[in-house]
Amino acid sequence: MISDRTMWASVALVGYLRNGVPIEDAPKAHVGRALAALINCYRRPLDEYWERQIAAFDGVYDAYILEQAGYTAWEMIFIFDQHYDAMSAALADRSWLSLRSLPDKVWDLLGHVTGMSRAEWEELPDFCRGLLAERMICPQCEYTDTLDRFGEPDPIDDPTYFYQNRIDLVVHCPKCATAVTFDIPARTSRQYPPRAIIPKRACQRAVLGIFAAFMALALYLIFRHRF
Numbered sequence: 721m722i723s724d725r726t727m728w729a730s731v732a733l734v735g736y737l738r739n740g741v742p743i744e745d746a747p748k749a750h751v752g753r754a755l756a757a758l759i760n761c762y763r764r765p766l767d768e769y770w771e772r773q774i775a776a777f778d779g780v781y782d783a784y785i786l787e788q789a790g791y792t793a794w795e796m797i798f799i800f801d802q803h804y805d806a807m808s809a810a811l812a813d814r815s816w817l818s819l820r821s822l823p824d825k826v827w828d829l830l831g832h833v834t835g836m837s838r839a840e841w842e843e844l845p846d847f848c849r850g851l852l853a854e855r856m857i858c859p860q861c862e863y864t865d866t867l868d869r870f871g872e873p874d875p876i877d878d879p880t881y882f883y884q885n886r887i888d889l890v891v892h893c894p895k896c897a898t899a900v901t902f903d904i905p906a907r908t909s910r911q912y913p914p915r916a917i918i919p920k921r922a923c924q925r926a927v928l929g930i931f932a933a934f935m936a937l938a939l940y941l942i943f944r945h946r947f
Contacts, residue, residue: 724835726904730887734876743848747841748816789832856909858893
């Protein structure tokens, strides 16, 4: 899905622009961690390297996601009995080639928990490279440069934690420090946060007005029979 590709592209771009993680490494890093989290969710052993790579709550919703996709607990036991060795070997190799070569049944699980198929993960680096070449324009000072040179983006929530709040990149203009959002699906930049259609002060006044009206109505209903 486009939304899932946007979500993972934002994480891969932040990893590259903030931490220097090569775009080419995004599939093996994120699919590997998703696989490790899946194994951990079903209480199968992980090697020390992958135990360090996952956080305490990684994969906590995997069982629920797969249950909603139609997998039963007995079916998951059978899949792990059949494919656990291949999954462990792919993690131990730590390469995209090993991960992409996993059986289709394992990739069906990964597709559900990450939202992306094997082919979509393989295409992610090219998609991200195309985004890095897009131009960013500061809405305040009109400073312009490509995304890969505009500046360091803010940190972003990790999709595997299941509470991601934002998928767009937020970068501070290197000239005037204005927070600029890069909208990945639209490939455009705008000020962050976007200006509200209704000014904040007007919203506050409207809320106070509604509250005052309700209070007046309540007082009227309470005292109307006393006079």
